[in-house]
Structures are given as structure tokens and as C-alpha cells.
Amino acid sequence: MFHIHCPYCDEYREEEEFHPRGQAHLARPATPDTTTDDEWGGYLFFRDNERGIHHELWVHSVGCRKFFNITRNTATYEIHETYKMGERPSVTAENLPDSQHQSGVQAATSGWQTVGARPESASLNQEEQV
Amino acid sequence: MSNIQEFDCRPDSQQGAESSLHWSYQNQKPRSPGQNPGVQIREHALLGHLTLRGGAIVLDEAVRDVLGTTLPSRPHAINQNDAGTHSIQWISPDEWLVIVPGGEEFSIEAQLRKALGDAHFSIVNVSGGQTVLTLSGEKALEVLMKSTSYDVHPLAFPVGKGVTTTFGKATAIIRRPAEDHWELVIRRSFADYIYRWLLDASAEYGVTTS
Numbered sequence: 345m346f347h348i349h350c351p352y353c354d355e356y357r358e359e360e361e362f363h364p365r366g367q368a369h370l371a372r373p374a375t376p377d378t379t380t381d382d383e384w385g386g387y388l389f390f391r392d393n394e395r396g397i398h399h400e401l402w403v404h405s406v407g408c409r410k411f412f413n414i415t416r417n418t419a420t421y422e423i424h425e426t427y428k429m430g431e432r433p434s435v436t437a438e439n440l441p442d443s444q445h446q447s448g449v450q451a452a453t454s455g456w457q458t459v460g461a462r463p464e465s466a467s468l469n470q471e472e473q474v
Numbered sequence: 475m476s477n478i479q480e481f482d483c484r485p486d487s488q489q490g491a492e493s494s495l496h497w498s499y500q501n502q503k504p505r506s507p508g509q510n511p512g513v514q515i516r517e518h519a520l521l522g523h524l525t526l527r528g529g530a531i532v533l534d535e536a537v538r539d540v541l542g543t544t545l546p547s548r549p550h551a552i553n554q555n556d557a558g559t560h561s562i563q564w565i566s567p568d569e570w571l572v573i574v575p576g577g578e579e580f581s582i583e584a585q586l587r588k589a590l591g592d593a594h595f596s597i598v599n600v601s602g603g604q605t606v607l608t609l610s611g612e613k614a615l616e617v618l619m620k621s622t623s624y625d626v627h628p629l630a631f632p633v634g635k636g637v638t639t640t641f642g643k644a645t646a647i648i649r650r651p652a653e654d655h656w657e658l659v660i661r662r663s664f665a666d667y668i669y670r671w672l673l674d675a676s677a678e679y680g681v682t683t684s
């Protein structure tokens with residue numbers, strides 16, 4: 345059970361009062377008329393699946409009904425900070441000390457997000473060659 | 475003056491108006507145990523409820539003029555006028571709940587609209603959508619502790635505080651307007667559920683209803 349600090353109510357509330365709404369800081373392409381299909385597709389459908397520090401959008405749906413952001417470690421469930429809409433995170437994967445960054449996170453080699461991914465699954469993840 | 479069309483939901487008299495708990499009263503016998511019930515539940519039916527939205531700076535002066543109390547700017551604060559008849563509660567950084575005696579809501583809405591003029595704001599009369607229950611008695615706190623995950627200990631929940639939170643499997647606004655009682659602002663659609671929940675949770679302490 346998370347105990348989440350709502351930056352608008354300025355106090356901790358039970359997790360059941362909140363709903364997660366996915367990745368935070370998604371910028372809508374500034375010039376939709378000239379945006380390529382690839383960029384639109386990325387903006388609409390493709391999300392990071394971080395193992396470690398992740399910035400998420402949440403809503404305090406049973407309380408003040410405001411949206412806000414959480415910086416959370418997806419491997420340890422630790423919440424580093426919550427901050428209001430329009431603000432930037434003070435904790436990021438880049439500025440977190442290495443020791444903390446790695447706590448509980450098994451770093452996967454060769455770019456695989458899933459630790460222990462078997463070599464044969466590599467072919468499934470490669471783009472189909474035409 | 476904004477060009478919003480207003481209309482009075484309850485013209486002339488309260489005749490024919492039914493509280494959110496009308497149906498519950500048909501189905502639940504009034505409770506009246508002997509001496510010293512631990513909990514008293516009382517409905518303040520058909521009060522005027524207004525949802526006021528806008529920036530605090532925009533609303534503050536109009537609220538002071540019309541309601542006789544300042545706009546609470548701190549989270550979860552409730553301000554009341556001197557007589558305690560009119561209250562305004564912080565709901566969110568740009569939303570407040572105004573509760574006034576039944577029948578006054580339409581004229582208060584009109585006065586606020588007049589005072590706010592063309593400012594950017596919204597007032598919605600939600601009187602028909604919710605009702606107020608008061609809980610008192612020495613076991614009222616125990617009943618609240620069973621019902622919500624919010625910390626209702628007097629140290630964490632001083633007089634003058636009100637929060638929107640979970641209540642049973644529904645949601646409610648829990649308020650502490652005075653030392654000796656608690657208030658619940660509950661939605662019409664949850665009213666029967668919460669009323670029966672309260673009767674059930676209070677049964678072991680003895681409960682009276684009115």
C-alpha cells in the first residue's frame with residue numbers, strides 16, 4: 345500500500361484515493377500539421393517501460409481531483425517525490441547517486457529491459473526483415 | 475453580470491421536496507435505544523449546497539461580501555459565519571463547497587454572480603445531489619474510525635477541518651465544524667448505503683436517529 349503525498353492537499357493519503365495515469369511529461373507535438381505519422385504514433389501509443397526511476401502522472405481522484413506527478417522507482421516501489429503539474433522533477437535517473445539508483449535494480453546487459461531474457465527471444469524482438 | 479441563465483430549483487416552498495434519505499426512512503425503523511446512546515445520527519435535510527470554482531483571488535472579496543466569512547485558502551479548512559449558519563469549505567485549490575440554510579441558495583448564487591461580474595468562475599447548485607448528516611455522541615469517533623482510512627484522531631483532525639475521502643466503499647466529505655459533533659456530506663446515490671453502513675457500525679454502541 346502506497347502512502348502518497350498529494351502536493352495540492354499537502355498531506356499523505358492512502359493509495360486507494362489515487363489513480364495512476366501513466367507516463368508523465370508527454371509533450372504534444374507543437375506543429376500537428378507537419379508532424380510525421382511516426383512522431384504521432386510515438387506520442388499517442390509508445391511509452392517508456394523503465395526499470396528504475398520513472399516519472400508518472402497520477403490523479404487524486406477521491407480527494408482534490410487534481411493531477412500531479414510522482415517520481416517512483418518501478419523496481420523497489422520507492423516514491424522519491426511528488427510534484428505539481430507544470431513543475432520539473434528534482435530526482436531523475438541521471439542525478440540520483442549511483443548507489444541509490446542501483447538499489448534493488450538488476451541492471452540488464454545489452455539493452456534488454458527484462459533480466460534473464462533468453463537469447464532465443466532476441467529473434468522475436470527484431471523487426472521483421474522485408 | 476454574466477449572461478448565465480439561472481433558475482430556482484426549489485421555488486416558493488420546500489413542499490414535495492424529498493431528502494436523499496427519503497427512501498431509507500421508509501425502510502429503516504427509527505432507532506431509539508434507552509439511556510445514553512453512544513452515537514446520535516441526525517440528517518440536516520434540504521440545505522443549500524453550491525459548488526464554487528475559480529481562482530482564490532477572484533472569489534475572495536465576493537465571498538466575504540455575500541457570505542460574511544473569508545474564503546478558506548489553506549487546504550481542508552472550513553470557514554463559517556459568526557452564527558454558524560453559512561459555511562465554505564476548501565475542496566481543491568480552485569474549488570469550494572458552500573453550504574447555506576435551505577431556500578437561501580438561489581439568492582446567494584445570484585448575489586455571488588452579481589458580485590463576481592464577468593470574472594472567470596463557475597457556480598453550480600448541487601443541493602439536490604447531496605445531504606448532510608451529523609454524528610455526535612461519545613462513540614462517534616469510533617464509528618468514523620471503522621469507516622474511513624483517513625486519520626480522524628483529534629490531533630490530526632482539529633475543529634475547522636474537512637476532507638474528501640473514502641467512506642465505507644463509497645466516498646464522503648468528513649467535516650468537524652465544532653468540538654461536539656462531526657458532519658458527513660454524502661451524495662444522493664450513496665446516501666442509503668452510507669446511512670445503513672452507519673446504523674450497522676453504530677449498533678454496538680447504541681444509536682438514535684432523528
Ligand SMILES: [Zn+2]
Pocket residue numbers: 350351352353354404407408409410
Ligand atoms: Zn489532493
